Amino acid sequence: MHTFITLLGWAGAFTCVVAYGLVSTGTWSASSRRYQALNIAGALMLSVVAARSQVWPSVAANVVWAVIGAHAFAMMVRSRRSPDAPTVGAVGEHRAIEADAPTLRPGSVTLVA
Numbered sequence: 012m013h014t015f016i017t018l019l020g021w022a023g024a025f026t027c028v029v030a031y032g033l034v035s036t037g038t039w040s041a042s043s044r045r046y047q048a049l050n051i052a053g054a055l056m057l058s059v060v061a062a063r064s065q066v067w068p069s070v071a072a073n074v075v076w077a078v079i080g081a082h083a084f085a086m087m088v089r090s091r092r093s094p095d096a097p098t099v100g101a102v103g104e105h106r107a108i109e110a111d112a113p114t115l116r117p118g119s120v121t122l123v124a
Contacts (some may be wrong), residue, residue: 016063023056044087051080 030049033039039046054077061069 026053
């Protein structure tokens with residue numbers, strides 16, 4: 012069982028690093044389902060390994076990482092099915108979720124103490 016857990020850890024680490032490398036080099040987009048799927052898979056594998064070793068901060072971080080990836084993946088699938096669904100943009104992209112969203116301009120917001 013120890014060998015399986017070790018291999019799972021290496022596979023999870025490899026998966027996350029490959030996904031990050033492909034996005035960083037521009038081969039994949041951060042808004043691609045492939046990238047999100049690899050992030051989810053890698054984070055879940057690393058979570059299992061961390062849980063087995065009782066490294067709870069790492070378990071928590073990887074579970075949160077997987078949940079964020081699953082949420083992004085679900086939004087991508089939903090937007091593909093419905094043209095009115097919110098879109099997930101790449102890092103640095105700014106897309107409005109609603110066309111009627113107010114636009115904030117300097118001086119248009121008053122803070123009350």
